[in-house]
Amino acid sequence: MAHYQVNKTYQEINAKIKKGQAVVVTAEEIIDIVRQKGEVEAARTVDVVTTGTFSPMCSSGALLNVGHSHPPIKMARAWLNNVPVYCGLAAVDIYLGATEPTSDDPLNKVYPGEFKYGGGHVIHDLVAGKTVHLLAEAYGTDCYPRKKWDRHLTMNELTDAILLNPRNAYQNYNCAVNRTKKIIYTYMGPLRPKMGNANYCTAGQLSPLLNDPYYLTIGIGTRIFLGGGVGYVTWPGTQHNPVAPRAANGLPLKPAGTLMVTGDLKQMHPRYLVGVSLLGYGCSLAVGLGIPIPLLNEEIAHFCGLSDADILMPVVDYGEDYPNATGRVLTHASYADLRSGVIEVEGQRVQTVPLSSLARSREIALTLKKWIQEGAFLLGEPVELLPSCPRGEYCPPRAGGVAEIS
Amino acid sequence: MHAEILVLHFGKDIVDQPIIYRLVKDFDLEFNLLKATIYPRQEGIIVLELRGHPKNFEAGVKYLKNAGVKVQRVASEVRRNDERCYQCGTCTAICPTGALHVKRPEMEIVFDVEKCSACELCCPVCPARAMEVSINRNAVA
Numbered sequence: 294m295a296h297y298q299v300n301k302t303y304q305e306i307n308a309k310i311k312k313g314q315a316v317v318v319t320a321e322e323i324i325d326i327v328r329q330k331g332e333v334e335a336a337r338t339v340d341v342v343t344t345g346t347f348s349p350m351c352s353s354g355a356l357l358n359v360g361h362s363h364p365p366i367k368m369a370r371a372w373l374n375n376v377p378v379y380c381g382l383a384a385v386d387i388y389l390g391a392t393e394p395t396s397d398d399p400l401n402k403v404y405p406g407e408f409k410y411g412g413g414h415v416i417h418d419l420v421a422g423k424t425v426h427l428l429a430e431a432y433g434t435d436c437y438p439r440k441k442w443d444r445h446l447t448m449n450e451l452t453d454a455i456l457l458n459p460r461n462a463y464q465n466y467n468c469a470v471n472r473t474k475k476i477i478y479t480y481m482g483p484l485r486p487k488m489g490n491a492n493y494c495t496a497g498q499l500s501p502l503l504n505d506p507y508y509l510t511i512g513i514g515t516r517i518f519l520g521g522g523v524g525y526v527t528w529p530g531t532q533h534n535p536v537a538p539r540a541a542n543g544l545p546l547k548p549a550g551t552l553m554v555t556g557d558l559k560q561m562h563p564r565y566l567v568g569v570s571l572l573g574y575g576c577s578l579a580v581g582l583g584i585p586i587p588l589l590n591e592e593i594a595h596f597c598g599l600s601d602a603d604i605l606m607p608v609v610d611y612g613e614d615y616p617n618a619t620g621r622v623l624t625h626a627s628y629a630d631l632r633s634g635v636i637e638v639e640g641q642r643v644q645t646v647p648l649s650s651l652a653r654s655r656e657i658a659l660t661l662k663k664w665i666q667e668g669a670f671l672l673g674e675p676v677e678l679l680p681s682c683p684r685g686e687y688c689p690p691r692a693g694g695v696a697e698i699s
Numbered sequence: 700m701h702a703e704i705l706v707l708h709f710g711k712d713i714v715d716q717p718i719i720y721r722l723v724k725d726f727d728l729e730f731n732l733l734k735a736t737i738y739p740r741q742e743g744i745i746v747l748e749l750r751g752h753p754k755n756f757e758a759g760v761k762y763l764k765n766a767g768v769k770v771q772r773v774a775s776e777v778r779r780n781d782e783r784c785y786q787c788g789t790c791t792a793i794c795p796t797g798a799l800h801v802k803r804p805e806m807e808i809v810f811d812v813e814k815c816s817a818c819e820l821c822c823p824v825c826p827a828r829a830m831e832v833s834i835n836r837n838a839v840a
Contacts, residue, residue: 349826407823409828482824483824484792490792492792570828572824577826579785579787632803632806634801644791646788646789646792647788647801647806648787648788648826650786650788651786652785652786652805653786
């Protein structure tokens, strides 16, 4: 068990937030602070580091209760704006998945399919206050006799609307290239032949789980920025894999941790929940998500101090290796190199293409910072941290150790 | 020297005439062909960059119009809906002219209409469908 020089609690930090005295910086701003002051002093002076990310996150959806009709219906099949929703719940509870296309979408029959509208777009339209068409069919029961329901509704008319995303905020992710001779269309965007481009999708040093790689502060009950409103981490996300291989600095070298997140859709904003169409692949939802990381001690400050140059992303061939699930990684590229516009793969210079919006990720980190500074957002102390993995004993920097972190 | 990307619409009555050849021969203009298609009803469309002395450029465009070619200036053809664009950068994978590019280190996605050849490749590739083809009536001469 490490002995820290700084030991702060959630309660202490929240008390400062309530008084408007908390020192809050973004995950970009903390890097220079740690470099200049050292980890201990950074942990002492800064209370919260805000992160942010804005990317397509396919494993997303909304749990909706549409209210009962007169006479009542137990919906067996239903569509919102012609997008099929899942009805295998109670009478009027439905789950709208972000990647579900409209029922008459030509899909990839005309390749590459355009996937113009899907579940993610319905979520965006609902949040934007637009009217959505609900069509429901039922077999009819003694208690729920109605067999068809055709109505228009807006978010306000829904009894409940909960954003319930099983897997968001992937900690690190593949950088995709295509070594074949034909262009391919993937969930990582279009990949030109012979490694014409390398697509990557993370906010790097702003990304939530890359600032707390061992989940020392993130767990069930962590209060977060979600879709422009307030949400919570409610469980480890599906495929959460803390034991993925890690670099010496503790950051994973492959896709690792994930988050299941939940929040009241009714208080979210269309700017941070955008339906997307991925050519040749399908529909999805771009989600804005930001997590506040309390600097409870200098080890957490140390991890927040890691920068783009410390983040290594696996470069994977989506032409052959990914569809054949070979698991092969061609090389690793640092996020700093990816941001520079060109990386080198197998001796070839490859143009890099971002799929995450760094501009909007930064905007989210700044918004969350503002909320906390204004005392409008308190930290949620996790009742249980996410499953993690053993880490090396944290060695506090030596006296005068500040100089070595130049 | 003046350079501009133009969309030329050829009716089926003139599609077989050596019009581009005359542009080069008689008006001393350089062209860089970006797209050329003949549609089922035999009307043709050519997208090209035309370059030369401003006077020659003007005379060349006049010649095209007199020859029955409908000339559209391209720069205003594809536009970005800035409300929809969330600045990801997917379009930069596919843009052949560099009109869509990343401004570093800010990582802002810039759309330089001057460089746009209106190939429209970005339109279906944009996840937010922010790239729109608009018919700018002013550009139709």
